[in-house]
Amino acid sequence: MAPTGSGFDPLAGAFMPAGLDFTPPPMISDPLVESAALLGEMGAVGEEMWIDVIRKMDNVYADLIASQVALEERNAALEQARTFLGSVLGAISDVLIVCDAQGTVEQVNPALVGLVGQDEKAIVGTAILSLFAEPHRADILETLGVLRRGETVVGREWAALAADGSDAALSVHCSARHDAGGRFAGMVLVGRPIGELQRAYRELDAAHQRLRQTQQQLLTTEKMAALGRLVAGVAHELNNPISFVFGNMYALKRYGAAITEYLSAIDAGRSPAEIAALRDRLKIDRVLADIGPLVDGTLEGAERVRDIVQDLRRFSANQREPLESCNLVRLVHTAADWVVKALREAPEVRFDLPERMEIVSRKGQLHQILVNLVQNAADALKTREEGARITITARQEGDWAILSVADNGPGVSRGHQDKIFEPFFTTKPIGAGTGLGLYVSYTMAAKLGGSLDYADAPGGGAMFTLRLPVAGEEEVQP
Numbered sequence: 001m002a003p004t005g006s007g008f009d010p011l012a013g014a015f016m017p018a019g020l021d022f023t024p025p026p027m028i029s030d031p032l033v034e035s036a037a038l039l040g041e042m043g044a045v046g047e048e049m050w051i052d053v054i055r056k057m058d059n060v061y062a063d064l065i066a067s068q069v070a071l072e073e074r075n076a077a078l079e080q081a082r083t084f085l086g087s088v089l090g091a092i093s094d095v096l097i098v099c100d101a102q103g104t105v106e107q108v109n110p111a112l113v114g115l116v117g118q119d120e121k122a123i124v125g126t127a128i129l130s131l132f133a134e135p136h137r138a139d140i141l142e143t144l145g146v147l148r149r150g151e152t153v154v155g156r157e158w159a160a161l162a163a164d165g166s167d168a169a170l171s172v173h174c175s176a177r178h179d180a181g182g183r184f185a186g187m188v189l190v191g192r193p194i195g196e197l198q199r200a201y202r203e204l205d206a207a208h209q210r211l212r213q214t215q216q217q218l219l220t221t222e223k224m225a226a227l228g229r230l231v232a233g234v235a236h237e238l239n240n241p242i243s244f245v246f247g248n249m250y251a252l253k254r255y256g257a258a259i260t261e262y263l264s265a266i267d268a269g270r271s272p273a274e275i276a277a278l279r280d281r282l283k284i285d286r287v288l289a290d291i292g293p294l295v296d297g298t299l300e301g302a303e304r305v306r307d308i309v310q311d312l313r314r315f316s317a318n319q320r321e322p323l324e325s326c327n328l329v330r331l332v333h334t335a336a337d338w339v340v341k342a343l344r345e346a347p348e349v350r351f352d353l354p355e356r357m358e359i360v361s362r363k364g365q366l367h368q369i370l371v372n373l374v375q376n377a378a379d380a381l382k383t384r385e386e387g388a389r390i391t392i393t394a395r396q397e398g399d400w401a402i403l404s405v406a407d408n409g410p411g412v413s414r415g416h417q418d419k420i421f422e423p424f425f426t427t428k429p430i431g432a433g434t435g436l437g438l439y440v441s442y443t444m445a446a447k448l449g450g451s452l453d454y455a456d457a458p459g460g461g462a463m464f465t466l467r468l469p470v471a472g473e474e475e476v477q478p
């Protein structure tokens, strides 16, 4: 009986896996039948001895089959490992060459085969030097020596001889290979085609450029959005002085007419009684007393307009404005006024500020930081029905000006506190927030040599603290 099927053969006493093409030796093809025949021939003499022999042969046979099964299993595992390795080597776009200690090629991957345009069989067994251009061969030989001494070789540039006869520059890394006894057995060379690297670099560069452009556009968007929000406030700010300049000018025009009429009466030689009556009717005394304050008020209004326009220009100015001495207190008032005036429902703004606070800084940037902080506080207070309040305090501590903008809104939740300074982090609906205000403010504060931090406000709500060097030191560039 030939054990070609799968299952347990009680006679053979061994498990037979399916698909094994195995033909047992004829003498033990059916052990019990044969042994019975043998016993018949030889009689009872040495019967036990024969049974013993047959058993032993049986055992040997079973062992043989077990070894065969194990061997098949190992073969399958080996084949799997070989396929796996082959697919990995095939998937690598870098070229790979394995050579022995004398520089004879032992294995290469499909990328190398493709590059040099020769069959793998033709390459294996040749000298590794033959794969490279003449000027680099000495270096490759030297590398084998270096590796033998236990050093590593990275970042070399060698040109392989490509299929079309041209040189294909490779950025090469070489490492030593050791045998089971730990002896130097050759090297593994991995090379990345430099053309490929350059292309990848160009793509990266282009992507980087696009990213920078987008970032720049977004920063501009944030600035435009902030500016847009402010325009309403500024319009209101301008409206005040302009309307009283107008009012004053109309009054002056009227006064001018009265004075002209009065002087004409004098020139016409009217009687003193008539002139006195006219002076009374035209309220010449009040007109004369009013002219001074009217002109002063008009001038003040015009100056206010000029200041607002200057602030606006500074706000939209380029970031490279010079360091200059400025009064932080006035900047705080202007920034807060701009934001608050633009709001439909303005919160109460409390100022706890000294009379003046001179610091050396960049006004436009400071103004932008302050506007951002006050605007955020005002946004946070929108949900509060009543008692909404922003508190702005400033004090000097040694060489530092410390300014805080606090509100009694909901504050920043624990989970968001480490994210608010990240670009694009916003909890506001689309269109209402860009998530760049705090990022820009944080970066500007650092560039001005200071810092911007968040803390919960003492009575609940948010508190942002801006620290700036009074003397305007620049950020230390790493």
Ligand SMILES: Nc1ncnc2c1ncn2[C@@H]1O[C@H](COP(=O)(O)OP(=O)(O)O)[C@@H](O)[C@H]1O
Binding pocket: 372, 376, 377, 380, 407, 409, 410, 411, 412, 420, 425, 426, 427, 428, 432, 433, 434, 435, 436, 437, 438, 439, 461, 462, 463
């Ligand atoms: N005063 C504040 N109170 C509560 N949350 C605030 C306050 N200021 C900032 N935040 C939070 O930080 C986020 C980021 O602010 P910001 O960078 O100015 O972007 P944006 O105002 O466009 O959302 C806001 O969306 C908000 O969640």
Ligand SMILES: [Mg+2]
Binding pocket: 372, 375, 376, 433, 435, 436, 437, 438
């Ligand atoms: Mg904001």
